[in-house]
Amino acid sequence: MASDHGSRAPRYRRAIIGLAVLIGVPAVVLALRLVPWARTGAPQHARVIDWVRNGPGGHGAWRVYGGNRCTGAPMRIPSDGFIGYGWNDEIHPGRHHSGFDIFSPDGQENVTPVFAAFDGLLTREADWRSAVIIRHPAFPADFAPLARRPPAGGVIWTYYAHMASADGATSFIAPAFPPGTYDRPVRAGEMLGHQGTWSGDPAKPVGLHLHFSIVEGVDAGGGYANETAPANTYDPAPFLGVVRDGDGVLVCGAWEPDGDAVGDAVRHAASATSTAAAPGASAPTAGSQPPP
Ligand SMILES: [Zn+2]
Numbered sequence: 001m002a003s004d005h006g007s008r009a010p011r012y013r014r015a016i017i018g019l020a021v022l023i024g025v026p027a028v029v030l031a032l033r034l035v036p037w038a039r040t041g042a043p044q045h046a047r048v049i050d051w052v053r054n055g056p057g058g059h060g061a062w063r064v065y066g067g068n069r070c071t072g073a074p075m076r077i078p079s080d081g082f083i084g085y086g087w088n089d090e091i092h093p094g095r096h097h098s099g100f101d102i103f104s105p106d107g108q109e110n111v112t113p114v115f116a117a118f119d120g121l122l123t124r125e126a127d128w129r130s131a132v133i134i135r136h137p138a139f140p141a142d143f144a145p146l147a148r149r150p151p152a153g154g155v156i157w158t159y160y161a162h163m164a165s166a167d168g169a170t171s172f173i174a175p176a177f178p179p180g181t182y183d184r185p186v187r188a189g190e191m192l193g194h195q196g197t198w199s200g201d202p203a204k205p206v207g208l209h210l211h212f213s214i215v216e217g218v219d220a221g222g223g224y225a226n227e228t229a230p231a232n233t234y235d236p237a238p239f240l241g242v243v244r245d246g247d248g249v250l251v252c253g254a255w256e257p258d259g260d261a262v263g264d265a266v267r268h269a270a271s272a273t274s275t276a277a278a279p280g281a282s283a284p285t286a287g288s289q290p291p292p
Helices: 002-054 144-148 236-240 261-272
Strands: 081-085 090-092 100-103 113-115 120-124 132-136 156-161 181-186 191-194 209-216 242-244 250-252
Touching (some): 081 209, 132 181, 209 236, 236 242
Antiparallel strands (some): 120 181, 156 209
């Protein structure tokens, strides 16, 4: 009896331990993935929902001004609003963001302009209804953040998405850039279109914002990497001169002084007509995989 009992008990314990490992390991792995999301994602979600529903309101300090340049930055801020999600932010558990999401202060689509961040050559593929991408052969290849991964041929691209209506039927891209546009020269600060809500799925529009990313070239000429993978993109912060404030909000450290015609006109007009978002705006969904 004792020997029988003695021989069964270890097998029983082994089975329990095995079951615990089977259930416990995935639970721990999931928890470890949720912890950073809860820590860094949740406050961002709350701020974005507040901004989309209530407008800039008391959060004027969060606002950046499209077309302007933060002091010392090589690129212009590509649109007006609140940078609700930054580069590499974990918007959904396990899914990291490849760029900046700049949420409109205007509360309605096709109002908030989108600007070229830097001189370059614009492409809009034939089937792109809401996005354009600009190649920047003149961007200084010795800009320090590019040392992270030397871009092929020193070429980087900037990508701008969500410029269409919620159902995708109406594009808000400027008429100068019809589908099938390749290598059309644009200047920094040139207006590309207006913010929209097209997500790629008419049933799930995004909160009104611009998705902006800085993408690696795959060769010295006309190729660009898949921008939905953060590994193929750069943190836009140093390119735009944006920093995190004490609460982790991405803001402009200091605006370039007056005398910059393109930026100042926009910034002054924006501050003169402080706007509120339309009430009842739906909660945003983040465009971590913005559609073209
Ligand atoms: Zn985005």
